[in-house]
Amino acid sequence: MKLSSAHRTDPSQRSYFLRVLSRFVVCSTLILAVSVALKSRSRLSLLLPHLSYNQPTIMSYQQERYIAELAVQRACLLTQKVFFEKAKGTISKDDKSPVTIGDFGAQALIISALRKNFPNDEIVAEEEASTLRADKELSAEIWRLVKDTHLEDAESENILGGPLTSEQSMLDIIDSGNSAGGPKGRIWALDPIDGTKGFLRGGQYAVCLGLIVDGDVKVGAIGTPNLPVDGSAPIAASTGDQHSKAAGNGVLFSAILGAGAISRPLASGPLAASKPISMRSVANISDAVFCEGVEAAHSAQGDNAAVAQLLGITAPSVRLDSQAKYCSIARGAGDVYLRLPAKKDYQEKIWDHAAGDLIVREAGGQVTDMHGNRLDFSKGRTLAVNKGVVAAPKAHQEQVINAVKTVLKL
Numbered sequence: 001m002k003l004s005s006a007h008r009t010d011p012s013q014r015s016y017f018l019r020v021l022s023r024f025v026v027c028s029t030l031i032l033a034v035s036v037a038l039k040s041r042s043r044l045s046l047l048l049p050h051l052s053y054n055q056p057t058i059m060s061y062q063q064e065r066y067i068a069e070l071a072v073q074r075a076c077l078l079t080q081k082v083f084f085e086k087a088k089g090t091i092s093k094d095d096k097s098p099v100t101i102g103d104f105g106a107q108a109l110i111i112s113a114l115r116k117n118f119p120n121d122e123i124v125a126e127e128e129a130s131t132l133r134a135d136k137e138l139s140a141e142i143w144r145l146v147k148d149t150h151l152e153d154a155e156s157e158n159i160l161g162g163p164l165t166s167e168q169s170m171l172d173i174i175d176s177g178n179s180a181g182g183p184k185g186r187i188w189a190l191d192p193i194d195g196t197k198g199f200l201r202g203g204q205y206a207v208c209l210g211l212i213v214d215g216d217v218k219v220g221a222i223g224t225p226n227l228p229v230d231g232s233a234p235i236a237a238s239t240g241d242q243h244s245k246a247a248g249n250g251v252l253f254s255a256i257l258g259a260g261a262i263s264r265p266l267a268s269g270p271l272a273a274s275k276p277i278s279m280r281s282v283a284n285i286s287d288a289v290f291c292e293g294v295e296a297a298h299s300a301q302g303d304n305a306a307v308a309q310l311l312g313i314t315a316p317s318v319r320l321d322s323q324a325k326y327c328s329i330a331r332g333a334g335d336v337y338l339r340l341p342a343k344k345d346y347q348e349k350i351w352d353h354a355a356g357d358l359i360v361r362e363a364g365g366q367v368t369d370m371h372g373n374r375l376d377f378s379k380g381r382t383l384a385v386n387k388g389v390v391a392a393p394k395a396h397q398e399q400v401i402n403a404v405k406t407v408l409k410l
């Protein structure tokens with residue numbers, strides 16, 4: 001068929017049309033690429049606002065550490081409320097150890113944040129809700145606390161998943177920390193209040209969370225609301241008054257395996273700026289300062305004293321409850337943490353050590369049992385193959401272990 005000249009396209013017109021079309025395609029591809037990049041960057045910045053985007057790669061476990069820090073920070077708001085404003089009534093557990101509304105509330109808040117962000121992970125937590133299911137009044141009191149506790153920073157609160165929806169879901173959340181632990185998979189070890197006796201006495205306590213992957217601790221976060229922000233300040237034996245509340249207390253410690261340990265003030269807004277922490281370098285072990293527990297039932301204080309004497313240590317021990325001991329030596333406020341068994345057959349719990357073990361090792365220390373073996377977090381809910389704990393600067397660990405073996409005749 002022959003086309004009339006009116007239907008035929010002029011070649012210069014056709015090439016103009018092709019040029020416009022190709023420019024349109026290039027421009028729209030560019031716009032699309034830029035908008036996808038911006039979108040994923042803003043999603044990332046929501047999750048990891050502390051990251052610099054100049055970093056070529058994002059270090060692994062940064063997100064886990066960030067969520068752990070926020071969750072611990074929020075739980076500390078609740079424990080502080082109980083510490084300063086509420087009667088710290090106790091309930092006795094089957095093993096006669098105390099538990100408070102603060103322990104249950106902090107556990108509920110932290111597990112709900114973990115469930116929101118890492119729904120497939122397992123959780124080994126200290127507390128369970130059977131007492132609360134049998135005591136409606138107590139359960140209602142904890143629920144009032146839990147639903148009213150949120151971070152001041154709405155974006156951070158949103159990342160944690162916002163408030164729980166009902167009292168029943170709170171009880172179920174508390175009970176979901178019942179994993180048996182073990183050598184495989186991602187398992188969070190949670191101690192909602194470590195040093196409950198210190199908490200009740202108005203002394204030191206810690207909110208502790210560690211992530212164990214295939215038996216190895218990868219992330220640790222510990223909130224110590226009553227430790228001074230200034231690591232060189234004296235540690236108050238009791239902080240149960242409003243004056244000390246205003247006096248610069250509250251520290252958040254954390255570590256990622258292979259990436260060092262840090263601390264920052266435990267403020268309630270977005271996470272404050274952090275700084276690296278490290279153990280003090282001690283030229284001679286006789287210059288070291290011991291950190292020890294307060295409760296005689298939890299470690300053999302006579303044995304600790306004999307070890308100190310054998311090492312020529314004369315400085316008095318710093319005594320404080322909870323994993324605040326690990327944190328203290330990790331920032332150079334003390335050098336050696338000894339926890340020699342007071343009861344022969346007691347098995348240490350993984351939630352009492354996971355986060356602290358990593359923070360000390362990442363700050364340049366070594367943590368072992370009294371035989372010099374690394375703590376083994378792959379054996380279930382307890383450190384079934386370890387006895388006692390010895391944490392010291394790497395360079396002096398062997399010397400301390402030898403003194404322990406001499407004193408205990410191992």
Ligand SMILES: Nc1ncnc2c1ncn2[C@@H]1O[C@H](COP(=O)(O)O)[C@@H](OP(=O)(O)O)[C@H]1O
Binds near residue numbers: 195198295320
């Ligand atoms: N006989 C014992 N030996 C060692 N630790 C014990 C113990 N009985 C209880 N504990 C643990 O000691 C922890 C407190 O340690 P510390 O004495 O260093 O503050 C308690 O944690 P909770 O307070 O979380 O229950 C508890 O798990």
Ligand SMILES: [Mg+2]
Binds near residue numbers: 099
């Ligand atoms: Mg307890």
Ligand SMILES: [Mg+2]
Binds near residue numbers: 351
């Ligand atoms: Mg504990």
Ligand SMILES: [Mg+2]
Binds near residue numbers: 126194195
């Ligand atoms: Mg506890």
